[in-house]
Amino acid sequence: MRIPILKLHDTLLISIQWELDDNTALEFQEDLLHKIHETSARGVVIDITSIDFIDSFIAKVLGDVINMSKLMGAKVVITGIQPAVAITLIELGIRLEDVLTALDLENGLEKLQQELGD
Secondary structure (H helix, E strand, O other): OOEEEEEEEOOOEEOOOOOOOHHHHHHHHHHHHHHHHHHHEEEEEOOOOOOOOOOOHHHHHHHHHHHHHHHOOEEEEEEOHHHHHHHHHHOOOOOOOOOOEEHHHHHHHHHHHHHOOO
């Protein structure tokens, strides 16, 4: 099952609604990078509110997605990080340095628009 990627102006919106398996995570990575390239998106908001658990592979893919998006010129905001996910990311040594975060999608969009100067 592929994760939907929606376009709103120059921003891509992703809401991950289920726990990711390895294959879905890799498909998401590829789909997002292609969508950034196709649309010339300046920003990406990834909402992970529904994710209660994250393993080391999914954490690595998430970190890679963020870094790859930044290399392609898109600023990334992660929203809805659950406490257990935050703990796991830190314990695994996944440092989301220079990544904007917000508690919810609405705040994430506001933060991204401020960052982009809109």
